[in-house]
Amino acid sequence: MDAVAMFPLGSVLFPYTPVALRVFEPRYLTMMGRLLDEEDPEFGIVLIERGLEAGGGDQRSPVGTMARILQIEAGAEDLYVVAVGGERISVDRWREDDPYPIAEVSIIPSLVWDDALEPLRREAERVVRRIATLASILGEGRWDPDAPLSDDPVESSWQLAAIAPLGEYDRFRLLTSTRLGGLLRALIDLSLEEEPVLIARAADAREGDDDDPR
Known part of the structure; x- marks a missing residue:
């Protein structure tokens, strides 16, 4: 995949499960604004292994999940975002923030049913x-x-x-x-x-x- 917008969280997102986010940091408000210009907006979520969700400077896990945006509602100074987990991803390289985290990722093969x-x-x-x-x-x-x-x-x-x-x-x-x-x-x-x-x-x-x- 090309480089994708990333949203590190203090929790894991599994494929095929929903996630609700309150977005208030300016960098992530910018990210959501840019994503809404895309036809099928999605971003990556990885677990923060050490550090806090807000402010940056966190240590992030190398495996995460793509999240496809289903709904966005605007508050007075924040956004409420509902997304659903998609494919799992492996982070190949983190790029410089612009102004939000961006990573080059690879898709992890889906698990196979028997x-x-x-x-x-x-x-x-x-x-x-x-x-x-x-x-x-x-x-x-x-x-x-x-x-x-x-x-x-x-x-x-x-x-x-x-x-x-x-x-x-x-x-x-x-x-x-x-x-x-x-x-x-x-x-x-x-x-x-x-x-x-x-x-x-x-x-x-x-x-x-x-x-x-x-």
Whole structure:
């Protein structure tokens, strides 16, 4: 690909999943203005490994996702942008900001579905929805645990990765998967590792409620 506009974030964007952004920095307002001149505006999102989203000077991950703009609404001094994840990208080289980040990227091949993976995909959905429900009860879920999935098995696998209540490092590991079976197995394993942590938090919350004299 040619050089593309980039929007480093403190979170991972998976293919086939939506992202909502509040854009307020002048450099990114300029970026969105330029993108809107394009027929099919899109930009790249990569995870900030160290540093802050605002102000620059961050350290960025080498793998990200293209985001296609679906909707933009203008506020008084900012923009609200809704986009959806597309192809995964590998950053080959960062260019000088103009005034926003720009990178030369390569497309990462899409993961390939095999019907033999369907039992594993169903197991991943069962585990993820159960643990995402627990996270939601604790007020820690970022997605509705009952959110509908695409009928396409590749798309639904990425959507399950988005629903899973995992930290950004684990989410980045999933993003770099080279095989769909590996993605699903890692998704199950990481979710099961998170389950006892959430159960312990739920138990602590119940004990706190029992100790409340009110």
